[in-house]
Amino acid sequence: MDQQAVERIKAHEERVEQANAFLKQKVDELEEDSYRLSYHLMPPAGWMNDPNGLIFYKDEYHAFYQHYPYEAKWGPMHWGHAKSKDLVNWEHLPVALAPSEVYDTGENSGHGCWSGSAVDDNGHLTLIYTGHVDGRTPVEVQCLATSTDGLNFRKEAGNPVIAGAPEEGGLGFRDPKVWRHAGAWYMVVGFGKDGLGKVQLYTSENLREWRHLGVAAESDGTMGDMWECPDLFPLGSGDDYVLVISPMNMGTTKTMYLTGKLNYETGQFSYGYKERLDYGFDFYAPQTFMDGQGRRILQGWINIWGAKMPEQERGWMGAFTLPRELKLNADGTLRMEPVAELQALRGAHQRVNGLSIGADTEVTLAGVHGDTLELIAVFDVAKAGGAAEFGLLLRCSEDGTEYTKVVYSAAERKLSVDRTRSGAGEAGVSEAPLTPMADGRVRLHLFLDRSSVELFANDGVKTVTNRIYPAAASLGIKLFAEKGEAHLESLDAWVLG
Template identity: 80%
Template sequence: MNQQVNTGLHKVHEERIAQANNVLKHQTAEFADDSYRLRYHLMPPAGWMNDPNGLIYYKDEYHAFYQHYPYEPKWGPMHWGHAKSKDLVNWEHLPVALAPSEEYDAGEAGGYGCWSGSAVDNNGVLSLIYTGHVDGRAPVEVQCLATSIDGVNFRKAVCNPVIAGAPEEGGFGFRDPKVWQHDGAWYMVIGYGKDGLGKALLYTSPDLQEWRYLGVAAESDGTMGDMWECPDLFPLGNGDDHVLVVSPMNMGTTKTMYLTGKLNYATGKFDCSYAERLDYGFDFYAPQTFVDGQGRRILLGWMNIWGAQMPEQDRGWMGAFTLPRELKLHTDGTLRMGPVAELKALRGAHHRVSDLSISADAELTLPGVNGDTLELIAVFDTGKSAGDVDFGLLLRCSEDGAEYTQVSYSAADRKLSVDRTHSGAGEAGVSEVQLAPLEDGLVKLHIFLDRSSVELFANDGMKTVTNRIYPAADSLGIKLFAKKGEAHLASLDVWYLNP
């Protein structure tokens, strides 16, 4: 009987997958010359992309799944898109991995699908754990399992759902399972909210099918949102040091947070000692991490945000991931987040400027330095600057000076900002974060520019700022500037990046 059910279930799923892949095949070619389309970031071949799902290093390859609607460049019944890479730089798109097909993940209206989740290697079987969501069903959200032997074709488990609902009624959401293994047992953290407090629920299992609820691992202190989406709880550093990353709902401009502390597996409680916003840009949400073959903890995030203008939708696609970032836990309990070393393989022609003074209230054009796919490392020396100077770079400048994105640092306020008021189409606004200079008085701004994105890693990943911008295709200039005093540039390295 079970085999008959499984065969029928898999046939429906196969049909939905084939339909989605056929649509993608006929849509992709038309986007090749799109000036918003990123050159070295992972994005969908067509249609809609949001949250990273199922990030894993499996059989010597990196796999990235993502929330995907292949039929239109807008949110719809969620599928799982799929890509893989050998080096975190070059990605190959694979067939859609999951499509809504069963009563626990499919419905009549648009509010259904295979929602976010994670992936694990279960003795060679690539296993996806995801939320089945169907509006109007009770319960709306359940946790489900799908498996693959070849890493491409997935079968949904006959025993689904493996968790049939939240542990109590009256909650806000019950989704986005992140699974890992510790001392031979599986653990799962799930996003939840109740009584106005975001929570991370903890479960354990011997086999990924039978799950036991352990309790609330961590919850908001009343200031961290009323539901925690996409929780990710993982060891980092020494001993029982752990990090909890969450995407809190209804927390104003703060869209992601991280908490560091200790996880007690015996009690299921996470004891938080430090909490901070994870990224200070507008376009960073639902990050997920995994461990690769070198033991690095690597993060990818969705490089968009709910509710924002999304100009690329008019061009037939929407969404992209951030660059892969390596996470490290500093001795003071804070995170450092920097681009993975493999990205250096993108570097092409190189320009360097050093020991340069920038006069007060001046803009300095860099001859021969321009483009929309660049890596820049600018190091400013506040000790050699004069007065309470503001300094920085203007990116993607138009010839008439009307269009630009400003990256600036205020020595007086010790504040780093990215201003996209004049960046072109899409959202305006200024991203800000407090940033102390390094011990030697230097401020280091490491910037990745890719057609419609700016990712800033400040002071070796002490703070990060991630934003989408949508300038005109011919806005390519790069400038240095100083305001209210003279600035000193210790060095500027610029690389043209190969797609």
Template identity: 70%
Template sequence: MERKKRHMERVEHANQALEQAAELVIEDHFRLGYHVMPPAGWMNDPNGLIYWNEEYHVFYQHYPYEPNWGPMHWGHAKSKNLINWEHLPIALAPSEAYDCGESGGYGCWSGSAVDDNGVLTLVYTGHVDGREPTEVQCIATSMDGVIFNKSSLNPVIAVAPEDGGFGFRDPKVWQHEGQWYMVLGYGKDGLGKTLMYTSSDLLAWRYLGVAAESDGTMGDMWECPDLFPLGDGDDHVLIISPMNMGATKTMYLTGKLSYETGKFDYRYAERLDYGFDFYAPQTFVDGNGRRILIGWMNIWGAQMPEQAHGWMGAFTLPRELTLAEDGTLRMQPVAELVALRKEHHRVEGRSIEAGEITSIAGVQGNQLEIIAVFDAAQSEGEFGLQLRCSEDGAEYTEVIYAVAQRTLRVDRTHSGAGESGVSEVQLDPLEDGSIRLHIFVDRSSVELFANDGTKTVTNRIYPKRDSLGVKLFAREGAAFMEGLDVWELAEKKPANL
């Protein structure tokens, strides 16, 4: 009883602080209109994504007291349609010896959620700097999906399988043929690894071994692993967030998993998203059997201008995953987002002369969905769109396709405040020779889905409030645009606490 009381007191204190902080958040022009973000304070990794009791639940790493990283809590929001999100009270707060310490380096770190015969169960890492071991795995349960109680048997995994490892965290749990399985992020001897466990009751876990590890080029610790089946066969996908791998912050590996041995034999590996602001994605299966992914739409070490306004962090749009026959992954925005569309603008096929930069009549805004289709076979040089353009032409974010190099770039050099930089990815035209760019703009974000989700590029941008224009351009040769559709999008704010 003392444990439960202690946790509830910590949760209540955090909720009160969050409510007060939310009243002070400045409704600045960086606040997103239709993405999940915290009412106030800090947000990072998505945790515990689950479809439970016919509602979508997202939890997230959260520091409610200020817009900076601190002792991690679990924020919580839910939705019936993946568009309108209601913030719920904080689910987890540091309160026990295994997740609470004297310095700032402690907390309820990342994890996942499962439905255990109607009981919503969170599985997370308790982290305390200076304690040995630093990281352990814990569970908390809820009958109503709002109030969570930490298990008296925590930690359910009290120690890593061997000494000398780098990290032991971020449990992702799922069920297969009546048995529970868990993957954990780990590293040793300079190699990122994913460890695999199994259990019949979520309490007693048996170590199966290393499911997969780096070939020496994929970072020295794999954070936030997520291993799941995808497609009609027995193919599985492992998503990881490798540490110390340069520009690559997320990867996916596809192959076959043996549930008997815990070995994942991967045959294909690639970067998951080619933008700057995409990290720690997690997936879940909804009531329609779709595999849906949501990621953190920020990155460690970057400038975060929204912090000056009392908040930090956002999630990507929900993305449906499919697996192609060649083992490559496709990510596309979920179909529900169509409900956001308002006024529609259509531009029929037209040529764009070399050196031309032209505004699109009647099209502007900071919350837009854009589908642009270009004929690469009839185009030369580079072509694309400029987004969030200022009237004087000084500020814009550029989406560029280079025909000869077959490269797609998103250039933030002139995007405004925050980080600059150019994101780049190789992109072949579709079979009909076209390049299809599907773009979502939301105040301080740009998400690009290219060629039906073959490649994605996710970036935060921080333009001025009145930079609203959209332009077409071609350089070093003419281009032909087959068609352009633009929708102004409705604003869907999460409900207040």
């Protein structure tokens, strides 16, 4: 190894050590607060955004993420790192990547080791990421870093492995997602041009020399002008594939999925179905991986760009969603359900059966309260009044002025989460179309974790993910009905540890 290569390795190691030393000091200073999540993965301190490099490696789950350790705001991107044996309990590991090279380091904050993925290359945990430097030409390139111990990573001497976008005039060229098929490696990279989001497809025999196959898929003109964080993967027992994207400049729609077929010979992904992936405000940049049980698991960033983020004032920002298992229905629609391992969090249990809720009334659930709860509420829509709107009020204050409203409209067949009175964060109403299940019921499965609400409706046919920032003392749970009577068939509630 020549002296220049040795110096480059040393420079990266020094920057990683500096970040880890700062984090250790900062964590010791960070006080417990009512916004800090209890059972979600979040940074030990500083800033977190996109999930990166989600992988099941040597019988453990590894999660990397976009991270700025020095402040609770976006800055030069590092890769944070954590691992778990059960998807529930996470151990923070040293920072994996730090900006150190000409292709990922600049003079302003617009640089760093941007998003990417991870693969197991003959036992070597290999990270593939975008090197980004504002003002450099090209701005974005694709890079490689490897580890033999799953802890310490060395950037490839031959970086970048893809030295720029395949065509000029594009909007972005980032977020490589890599997978293996029939003995070869494949990669999709987010791109955009002429107002259309696209994914570029590449193939390689060794992860270091890549051949461009073309545009695998692009927007029909209605799905944003750049597709960030693309993830293309098989799902189900047949040859069905799913493409998950985070389209830019598409209004309230921040994530989508498309289902169809991938032709490896032509490099074309032909999609026949498209839909919004999650209907909440705070769900972005999801990434999936296959675990040792053959499950396709997804996690996303439970925040969104441009929103008010009250936790920043407390020295940290960002978290991952709960891990979700993906399942594909015969009609091409996708379901997301919380992984079964989360049931290990369940503590004290309360159950309510067969409760009628009069029109324009609220029912306080005296035995159900807290800021870390799992709730499963089943309503019989057939027994509700024709115009009835009903559901739950979460994190209610004693004086009734603060709450988050989860409501189902029987007439409009619409599910909503209203944050108008949720506390210090952003307001707004999330809405999702929802048809009752075949038995005429609506099943609402909710996870509350201090400053987050994740809602899985009708076994994950629709999900709604939001951050909320209520006062610490707002712990009540209520049922309600408006414009008609409602019938609660059952409600199960667990305190989560």
